[in-house]
Amino acid sequence: MPSITLKNVCKYVCQDINLEIFDKELLVVLGSNGAGKTTLINIIAGLVDYKGSVLFNDIPVDKLPANKREVGYLFQGLVLFPHLDVVANIAYGLSAQRWPRPQVEARVDELLDLMNIKHLASRYPKQLSGGERQRVALARAIASSPRVLLLDEPLSSLDAKTAKYLRTELKQLQRRLGITAVYVTHDLMEAVEMADRVAVIQGGQVEQVAEPEKVLFYPEGERVADFIGSPNILDCDYCRDLGQGIAEVGCGGLKLTVPHEGGEVRKVAILPRHIYVSETRPPGLSVNGFQGSITAIKPVGNTVRIWIDVDDTNLMAEVPSYIFEEMNLAEGKEVFLILRMRRIRCYESNN
Amino acid sequence: MTILHKLRPGWGLLPVAVFLAIWEIVARLNLIPGQFFFPPFSAVVAEFYYLSASGVLGENFLSSLVRVLIGFCAGSVAGIVVGTIMGWKKVANRALNPIVSLFYPIPTLGWIPLLMLWIGINEMLPITLIFICSFFPVLYNTVTGIKNVDSDYIKAARTLGASDGKILTTVVMPLALPNIFTGLRLEAGMAWRVIIAAEMVAIPTGIGALLMKAESLIRIDIIIVCLIVLAVMCLTFEKFFEYLEARLTAKWR
Incomplete structure (x- = not known):
């Protein structure tokens, strides 16, 4: 009731x-x-x-x-x-x-x-x-x-x-x-x-x-x-528990480290604004760091959406317009991305 | 603590002391012609002592004080009560606001001729004037204070289970206090100004009446004594409400 x-x-x-x-x-x-x-x-x-x-x-x-x-x-x-x-x-x-x-x-x-x-x-x-x-x-x-x-x-x-x-x-x-x-x-x-x-x-x-x-x-x-906000939703092929509340999942060609509550992760989602885009390789070790090429760019309001091919997966990132203007991004250009681990949401099978 | 720090509280009196000294010197040296019209400060003090010792000052002061206290208390209480009703109940505000707006701009002393005819020349005349002088400003400040209370506080109290009466007395009125005190503080001084004017015009007793008698006898020293008493009372009343406001609201403001 x-x-x-x-x-x-x-x-x-x-x-x-x-x-x-x-x-x-x-x-x-x-x-x-x-x-x-x-x-x-x-x-x-x-x-x-x-x-x-x-x-x-x-x-x-x-x-x-x-x-x-x-x-x-x-x-x-x-x-x-x-x-x-x-x-x-x-x-x-x-x-x-x-x-x-x-x-x-x-x-x-x-x-x-x-x-x-x-x-x-x-x-x-x-x-x-x-x-x-x-x-x-x-x-x-x-x-x-x-x-x-x-x-x-x-x-x-x-x-x-x-x-x-x-x-x-x-x-x-x-x-x-x-x-x-x-x-x-x-x-x-x-x-x-x-x-x-x-x-x-x-x-x-x-x-x-x-x-x-x-x-x-x-x-x-x-x-x-x-x-x-149109999250990037990726299907997972496998899930390996790494302990400490995190797991490694494989989504197509991407290996991601994600927060884990113990179940079998079947899908992960990450919002475009939680993907960092950089023209240069970020220094040091980067969890969930990838390299890819830009396939499309589209301004939406105060932000700019950028579609990037990473291996076989197409991810959408979002950056504020004022930051985009300071960058030198164009279709076909190689860029580096970081998917913020703590912002990735998992759909686990016990859900 | 340095000597400067110890002296600091007394520094406020320094300009007054300098002013009195200059006054005394200028009067003693006859720099202004006609000693009648500009007695030295020491003569004023002597007259103050004489008037106090003879009971003349005390008697007149007491008459004025009683009128101010009765008129001011009655006017303020009525102002707070009506202001609270107008601030809290929209219907009351809609009904009373046009009337209040009509009467508020009339200068208090403008009521004297009408009240002389209606009430007559007796104790009620100055008391009624003080009542009018206190009522409207305190009412306006109370209405403003109550209306300015953020409606979220009222909603919060309501969801916590408080009745309208409880909300009014435990939330709205305390939060309106700063505004109410602004009205009380300003009008406490104003009441003294009005009583002096009323006594000068229409009443044969009180500090105002003493002023008029002194004027007819060309006793500048007595006039100055009365003005000093008036200044001290205005200041005392205003400071009293300032102190009371600080005591009641300083902790949380």
Whole structure:
């Protein structure tokens, strides 16, 4: 039985959305800006009026205002109350829901421990770093054990390194607490890393709901394929586990080193923007480094797509226009490529 | 800590001391003709002492202070209450804003003739003037403060289970405090300016009335004493709200 069901929901750009979110899963809502992602979770939270129906455990909640829906919401800007210290921020929802004071104190203590922020208890939001603020906001959102946790691009304001670290932590925490979560993002790789399932939303319509690998390898329809960015998808002939979470796979004439979760890798995908192109041979050892010749060049918006033949395989790379202009690339020219190992996604048979 | 550091807090008083010294010298040397019109600072101090000891200054000061406190407190509380309702409820804002916009531009002293006829010349007249003087600016600052609160804070509080009342009192009002205090601080000083004007025009007691009596007796020293009291009170009231604002908001702003 789905934990949350949306039936023919309409609001702003969102039209006739039907979606089921299963108990304890992390569903990533993936789409470009203006696609209706935030509207969708605002509908679940009851923060906007809408047409259609939202059901929590098969019970309609359309008449319930936001403060009665028992949702946790992690906003894009985190929105910690600046006039309250960390403890008061975390305790806010509990007090609002009239928890007895000893229970509030015990729960806040538990969350400070869980999020490893006990040392920040008496600080105000302005005295916290981006990562610390994120933890406090998360603690506040889950404090009253909500029925669903809604996360609206909560890591978008952080630097890449902190975001990556917190992404892993967030996923682990969601698993550990067994909480149903809806995570909104426009970043495909973030979606693939985080999701149990991905719902691709474009122009207010849910285009595809599937496991991340399926979305990546088998995009349904042109709009999904366009959004995903036409990854290079290669069939694998063999897969050899190298340990340490990596494997060597053979795709036609290419031998690739890829991240590995233990299954038989059948396909790999890499986005064009994750292939580096260089006119000179990169110095030192290069994992997944190849040489090939350019077969076609085509400008697309602010980027330039370059098709390169490597052995029998044709790969598409993408470089920003301003970088392309500084390079001296032309059809037929020999170039060197590196496929970023950590950015390669594998479709393993146990998936 | 160096001597310079120790002295630094007192440096602000240095220009005042220099000014007073120049004043004393200029008056003593009769550099400005007519000592009547320019008494030395020491004469003003002596008069201050005399007026204080005789109780004249205290009595008039107390009359003005009570009027300012009652009018200012009532006006500010009313301004905050109405401003909160207007800032929080769109319907109230739509209904009241045209009326408030109509009355706000009227200079406070412009009300005196009308209020003299409506209320009469009694204690309520200056109190009502101070009320009007405080009410509108505090109201506007409260409305602005509440409207400026980022709607995401309200949404966050709502998803956390807070009712509208709880959101207003625990999120919106605290976040609107800086704006409300701006109104209170400015109007605290303004209340003193208005009370002096009202007492000069219509009321026979208070610092303003004492000023008018001194003028008719050509007692420049008393006039200066009254002006100094006025300046000190304006400053004290403004600083009090500055201090209160810092106490309540400095930690998180």
